[in-house]
Amino acid sequence: MQPFTSLTGVAAPLDRANVDTDQIIPKQFLKRIERTGFGPFCFFDWRYLDDGTPNPDFILNQAGYETASILVAARNFGSGSSREHAPWALEDMGIKAILAPSFADIFYNNCFKNGMLPVVLPEETIRDLMARATERPGYVLTVDLERQVIADQEGVVATFDVDPFRRDCLLNGLDDIGLTLQHVDSITTFENARPDGLPVTTPAA
Amino acid sequence: MSSPRTLFEKIWSSHVVREAPGEPALLYVDLHLVHEVTSPQAFEGLRMSGRRVRRPDLTVATMDHNVPTTDGPVEDPVSQQQMDALATNCAEFGVPLYDLHSPRQGIVHVIGPELGLTQPGTTIVCGDSHTSTHGAMGALAFGIGTSEVEHVLATQTLLQAKPRTMEVRVDGALSTGVTAKDIILSVIGRIGTAGGTGQVLEYTGSAIRALSMEGRMTVCNMSIEGGARAGMVAPDETTFRYLEGRPHAPQGKAFERAVAAWQLLPSDTGATYDRVEILDASWIVPHVTWGTNPGMVVPVTGRVPDPAAAADDTERRATERALEYMGLTAGTAIEDIPIDRVFLGSCTNGRIEDLRAAAGIIRGRTVSKRVSAMVVPGSVKVKWQAEAEGLDKIFLAAGFEWRNAGCSMCLGMNPDILAPGERCASTSNRNFEGRQGKGGRTHLVSPQMAVAAAIAGHFVDVRAWAGDA
Numbered sequence: 001m002q003p004f005t006s007l008t009g010v011a012a013p014l015d016r017a018n019v020d021t022d023q024i025i026p027k028q029f030l031k032r033i034e035r036t037g038f039g040p041f042c043f044f045d046w047r048y049l050d051d052g053t054p055n056p057d058f059i060l061n062q063a064g065y066e067t068a069s070i071l072v073a074a075r076n077f078g079s080g081s082s083r084e085h086a087p088w089a090l091e092d093m094g095i096k097a098i099l100a101p102s103f104a105d106i107f108y109n110n111c112f113k114n115g116m117l118p119v120v121l122p123e124e125t126i127r128d129l130m131a132r133a134t135e136r137p138g139y140v141l142t143v144d145l146e147r148q149v150i151a152d153q154e155g156v157v158a159t160f161d162v163d164p165f166r167r168d169c170l171l172n173g174l175d176d177i178g179l180t181l182q183h184v185d186s187i188t189t190f191e192n193a194r195p196d197g198l199p200v201t202t203p204a205a
Numbered sequence: 206m207s208s209p210r211t212l213f214e215k216i217w218s219s220h221v222v223r224e225a226p227g228e229p230a231l232l233y234v235d236l237h238l239v240h241e242v243t244s245p246q247a248f249e250g251l252r253m254s255g256r257r258v259r260r261p262d263l264t265v266a267t268m269d270h271n272v273p274t275t276d277g278p279v280e281d282p283v284s285q286q287q288m289d290a291l292a293t294n295c296a297e298f299g300v301p302l303y304d305l306h307s308p309r310q311g312i313v314h315v316i317g318p319e320l321g322l323t324q325p326g327t328t329i330v331c332g333d334s335h336t337s338t339h340g341a342m343g344a345l346a347f348g349i350g351t352s353e354v355e356h357v358l359a360t361q362t363l364l365q366a367k368p369r370t371m372e373v374r375v376d377g378a379l380s381t382g383v384t385a386k387d388i389i390l391s392v393i394g395r396i397g398t399a400g401g402t403g404q405v406l407e408y409t410g411s412a413i414r415a416l417s418m419e420g421r422m423t424v425c426n427m428s429i430e431g432g433a434r435a436g437m438v439a440p441d442e443t444t445f446r447y448l449e450g451r452p453h454a455p456q457g458k459a460f461e462r463a464v465a466a467w468q469l470l471p472s473d474t475g476a477t478y479d480r481v482e483i484l485d486a487s488w489i490v491p492h493v494t495w496g497t498n499p500g501m502v503v504p505v506t507g508r509v510p511d512p513a514a515a516a517d518d519t520e521r522r523a524t525e526r527a528l529e530y531m532g533l534t535a536g537t538a539i540e541d542i543p544i545d546r547v548f549l550g551s552c553t554n555g556r557i558e559d560l561r562a563a564a565g566i567i568r569g570r571t572v573s574k575r576v577s578a579m580v581v582p583g584s585v586k587v588k589w590q591a592e593a594e595g596l597d598k599i600f601l602a603a604g605f606e607w608r609n610a611g612c613s614m615c616l617g618m619n620p621d622i623l624a625p626g627e628r629c630a631s632t633s634n635r636n637f638e639g640r641q642g643k644g645g646r647t648h649l650v651s652p653q654m655a656v657a658a659a660i661a662g663h664f665v666d667v668r669a670w671a672g673d674a
């Protein structure tokens with residue numbers, strides 16, 4: 001996994017509550033069996049008009065925001081489906097950090113597995129950042145995981161909390177599976193002590 | 206004496222493989238369910254790192270999301286490729302697979318319980334948010350992402366921070382025509398779509414105890430729509446009777462021993478939860494969603510809400526946007542909303558009991574001329590059972606289409622989709638923008654409400670019909 005330490009980039013405001021993963025990546029694109037290449041389909045129904053041309057009303061199509069790598073979003077971002085295609089699509093279109101008042105659990109979790117940083121900030125801070133990003137297209141923020149701060153050119157605008165284990169994995173680009181396999185003996189011990197009669201999936205009568 | 210524990214705590218603590226300060230717990234997974242959409246990248250990851258599936262005997266796969274519900278070949282080559290990839294991966298890694306030709310194929314959350322694989326006291330995961338369904342059997346079951354699918358395949362464990370708990374107590378008796386679907390829609394209406402974030406919900410109370418296993422699955426299924434990690438119901442006689450004799454359930458003496466162990470699982474008297482919500486079942490009425498998430502819901506006797514009445518600015522804009530997308534005007538009576546399509550199926554309401562209840566509403570009536578309606582059983586077994594009981598004849602005579610098992614129009618990855626602007630009464634679980642087809646408008650309801658709407662051509666309060674038996 002790519003490490004995430006600090007990111008400086010354009011912040012785009014996406015002022016909608018409950019943005020669900022069906023919006024982030026609609027189902028017709030879930031048939032791909034690859035992990036990459038979902039970027040062009042991210043926010044598909046909002047991003048393109050019926051004739052396939054970019055929808056000028058959608059924020060990421062507007063001047064100053066095309067290169068955004070930070071999304072400032074509203075509450076409960078990423079609700080709905082467990083599809084990891086959602087963070088894959090965001091990441092593939094260049095979004096590496098998402099700031100919001102709250103996230104849905106599975107989406108939040110999935111971001112960390114893909115070198116992306118979701119940051120929970122108070123509603124007022126988000127409203128403030130949303131306003132600045134809206135008023136000044138091209139507004140640049142720095143999201144610093146090492147120091148756990150958000151800053152703009154004028155200085156620090158917020159600090160944030162993050163689970164220390166997740167922070168460590170992101171900073172070092174650690175692979176969960178590799179970490180867990182260091183404890184394979186514990187797993188084997190646990191398995192040997194499991195009670196008899198638990199269900200198995202191998203063909204039953 | 207150890208302190209009283211909840212059902213959740215008992216399952217959690219008996220599955221912790223390893224705990225270390227500042228790290229999430231390493232949790233053992235008893236059953237890993239796999240489907241074609243969220244698994245190809247996980248198997249590919251294993252292949253690239255030269256890893257094996259640690260416990261193929263605790264893993265099972267099926268095809269459900271992409272499958273056509275009509276006889277004949279898969280028309281979309283990309284869907285076919287995804288199903289082929291699953292077949293290849295299962296063969297290569299030794300994972301049992303119920304494919305399109307198997308009599309055990311069906312929606313992953315329907316077949317787990319149906320085969321007796323879903324058992325009390327176990328931990329169950331799947332790359333699918335509605336894995337919460339399996340909690341109805343007294344299991345700890347939750348959805349995971351594809352990276353975690355790979356982690357479970359490789360290690361049979363999962364790194365998990367311990368969630369908090371919420372008791373949702375529903376006491377009293379439901380009125381005739383009011384269902385498990387209405388319970389869960391009213392719970393979500395109450396707590397909101399993010400109300401359960403970071404929590405496991407345990408449903409308790411006399412109204413929950415009175416539900417069948419199918420009803421409990423409907424309730425647990427939609428826990429994720431309230432933002433929760435999982436939903437659970439303590440196992441009891443209803444659970445044991447449901448499991449007895451199922452292919453993967455313990456048999457004979459082993460079943461008796463298992464029941465004795467399962468009886469120790471319910472939450473102890475005096476066990477506490479981080480939060481408690483209490484509902485009175487006798488107050489619950491049939492519910493209909495009006496907006497673009499399951500929390501946007503009102504009683505069928507209600508009206509489309511006015512954005513001006515929203516709690517704050519974010520809510521007001523969300524309401525305005527939802528009304529615009531749904532093509533609705535504030536203040537419209539729910540019963541005055543005409544519909545074009547009806548979808549009866551999904552892992553929420555595609556089980557045999559749902560089909561029986563829905564067929565029971567028909568009583569010789571026919572689907573309105575303005576409506577096109579379809580029934581998609583949740584599994585091959587549900588379909589065959591319904592046919593053995595003659596339910597297919599009742600649906601067909603009324604003008605419903607009778608399809609093959611799969612997810613179908615719940616998410617429209619196969620050809621079953623809404624056209625832009627079409628309005629659908631659906632027994633599924635998500636009414637997100639475009640969920641059932643770009644521009645499609647979804648209203649979530651119970652199976653009985655869906656059938657009544659199909660016949661009337663608009664929403665009706667099914668309590669008036671259910672009483673005339």
Ligand code: SF4
Pocket residue numbers: 269270312313314333335551552553611612615616633634
């Ligand atoms: S029926 Fe719908 S919600 Fe259930 S697993 Fe299939 S797509 Fe997901």
